[in-house]
Amino acid sequence: MGIIALLIGMFTQGMISIYAIISVGLFCSVLWPCIFTLAISGLGSFTNKASGYLIMMIMGGGVISLFQGYLADLESVGIKFSFFVGVACFAYLSFYALVSKNKA
Secondary structure, three states, X not given: OHHHHHHHHHHOOHHHHHHHHHHHHHHHHHHHHHHHHHXXXXXXXXXXXXXXXXXXXXXXXXXXXXXXXXXXXXXXXXXHHHOHHHHHHHHHHHHHHHHHHHHO
């Protein structure tokens, strides 16, 4: 749903675009508990250490935002198409969910 919302936000205008981009926050808010659960399932005695690493890796969200900002500043990309960074992140998370589901 995050990918769809970003694509709608990029390729429409007006209030539809605004609501689509705002809805991405909703999809992200329900995504983290799913990622966390998938990542620590079946780790046994390493669960505590893995949980700590996952919390530290939230910093990656800040790095991704910097990269998107850099792309938004480029005239060849612009703000509108810089959201493909988010599409790529959601696509990777979908891939991760499918691979993790098959291993569990």
